[in-house]
Amino acid sequence: MGTAIKFRNAIALASGKGGVGKTNISVNLAIALRKLNKRVTLFDADMALANAHIVMGVQPTMTLVDVLDHEKSLMDVSTIGPLGVRLISGGSGLVELMNVPSEQRSRLIHSFAELEATCDYIIVDTAAGIEDNVLEFVRACNRIMIIVVGEPAAFIDAYACIKILHQNYGIYTFDVIVNRSRDDTHGIDVFKRFKGIVERFLDANLYHVASIPEDNQLHVSVARCNPITIMNPDAPSARAIITLAASLVKTDDSQTNQIAPYSSHKSETSEPDKSGDRLI
Ligand SMILES: Nc1ncnc2c1ncn2[C@@H]1O[C@H](COP(=O)(O)OP(=O)(O)OP(=O)(O)O)[C@@H](O)[C@H]1O
Ligand SMILES: [Mg+2]
Numbered sequence: 204m205g206t207a208i209k210f211r212n213a214i215a216l217a218s219g220k221g222g223v224g225k226t227n228i229s230v231n232l233a234i235a236l237r238k239l240n241k242r243v244t245l246f247d248a249d250m251a252l253a254n255a256h257i258v259m260g261v262q263p264t265m266t267l268v269d270v271l272d273h274e275k276s277l278m279d280v281s282t283i284g285p286l287g288v289r290l291i292s293g294g295s296g297l298v299e300l301m302n303v304p305s306e307q308r309s310r311l312i313h314s315f316a317e318l319e320a321t322c323d324y325i326i327v328d329t330a331a332g333i334e335d336n337v338l339e340f341v342r343a344c345n346r347i348m349i350i351v352v353g354e355p356a357a358f359i360d361a362y363a364c365i366k367i368l369h370q371n372y373g374i375y376t377f378d379v380i381v382n383r384s385r386d387d388t389h390g391i392d393v394f395k396r397f398k399g400i401v402e403r404f405l406d407a408n409l410y411h412v413a414s415i416p417e418d419n420q421l422h423v424s425v426a427r428c429n430p431i432t433i434m435n436p437d438a439p440s441a442r443a444i445i446t447l448a449a450s451l452v453k454t455d456d457s458q459t460n461q462i463a464p465y466s467s468h469k470s471e472t473s474e475p476d477k478s479g480d481r482l483i
Contacts, residue, residue, distance in 0.1 A: 210315065212455075213325040215344035216380075219360030221331030223350050224382040227421060228444060229328035230258045230288075231432040235441075235448035237286045238432070241323040244281070244289040248340040249330040253293040259284040260428035263292040270314055277314040278321065285433055289322065324451075333364050342372040347467045348412065352383045353393040362401055369407045376467040378412040380447070390414020413447040415440050 214232075216225045226249070233245040247255035256263050265280035281289045319325065327344055330337050341347055347368065351361045368374040379397065384390035394411040401409055418440035424431040431441045 210325050210327070210344050211319060212323060213327060213344035214346045214348060214451075215327040215329060215341040216348050216350060217329045217337070217341045217364055218331065218350040218357070219333055219362075219364035220352075220357045223352050223357055224415070225331075225350050226255050226258055226328050227425065227431070227440075228348075228350060228380060228382065228415065229326050230255055230430050231441065231444045232448055233288045233324075233326045234286055234430055234432045235445045236324050236326075236452065237288050238445070239448060239452050241452065242289075242321065243324045243326065244291060244318060244322045245284070245326045245328065246291045246340075247293045247328050248337075249328060250293050250336060251330060255328050256282070256284075256290060256292050257428060258425065259288070259290060259430060261285075261290060263290060266292045277318045285430060291318075331360075333360070333367055338364070338367060338372070342368060342374060345467060346378065347374065347376075348378045348380055349409075350380050350382050351393065351397055353381070353389070353396075358397055358400060361397065362404075365401055365407060365409075366405060369405050374467050375406070376408045376410070378410050380412060381414040383417045384414040385417065387414055390416075412450070413443055415443040 216229050216232075218225055226247075229245060233243045236243045245255055245259075247253045249255075253266070261282050261284045263280070263282040265275060267277075267280065269275045269280050270277060277291055281291050284290045325344075327340055329340055341364075349361050349365060351357050365377055368377075379394055381390040381393045381397075384393060391411065391414065394409075394414070398409045398411075401407055416439040418431070418438055420435055420438040421431050421440045424434045424438075427434065431438050432444060435441060436445060
């Protein structure tokens with residue numbers, strides 16, 4: 204995939220560690236943004252185990268593989284999910300993306316450009332791990348959300364993810380979502396501990412954008428293939444995600460007319476804020 208694809212208005216969710224909630228947060232953030240009348244595409248960039256469609260309760264008939272093999276556009280292979288969220292499913296063949304011939308690659312890039320014109324947000328749900336083929340998708344996005352839970356293994360893997368994005372790709376700014384928090388105080392505490400570790404070793408800026416509580420109803424929604432923001436928008440996890448979506452929209456709408464829109468890449472002109480308490 205190289206460096207050619209750059210998404211604007213794109214939010215990547217990454218964690219390093221598996222199973223910390225990337226897919227559920229991606230799907231529900233997409234739905235929450237859709238509820239705010241935004242046009243949203245969810246791109247399931249998990250190459251080995253694409254499963255956003257299962258969480259959404261839809262069955263795509265085509266995947267990104269068909270864009271490469273059968274000259275389809277991204278719009279052609281997309282599936283319309285709950286509330287009109289557009290889903291592009293990776294499919295297992297995506298591992299071959301790194302080696303596609305230039306003609307196919309240029310068609311893919313073209314197709315992404317077309318897609319961007321059709322939506323306000325692209326949410327990119329990534330696979331676990333810190334290999335290039337995962338981080339290629341992450342670094343192509345202008346906003347990166349790192350999901351952590353309050354466990355040492357999650358800290359280590361999320362740190363490794365940030366370190367590569369920072370050192371290899373020059374990304375300075377990361378939003379952090381604490382998932383499975385006991386309460387708001389615990390969420391902020393987890394964030395502060397994680398931020399302390401990262402900023403001890405790296406010149407990166409971390410911002411706490413949400414704490415999503417541990418929520419039994421999320422398990423139920425997964426079992427029913429019915430996203431929590433639809434099944435029960437008042438559930439604690441759904442409320443946290445809906446609040447996050449509202450904050451994003453508020454910030455992005457207010458920036459619409461500014462010259463320099465949000466980007467996680469270092470700005471030549473502005474000094475980074477090291478406080479970490481920016482909401483979005
Ligand atoms: N806030 C939460 N409360 C309760 N359970 C949760 C919460 N977040 C995630 N889970 C549980 O964790 C499981 C894994 O979540 P999910 O599939 O979204 O993780 P992931 O990071 O996408 O995993 P992978 O790395 O395998 O892609 C969910 O099926 C759910 O059971
Ligand atoms: Mg996942």
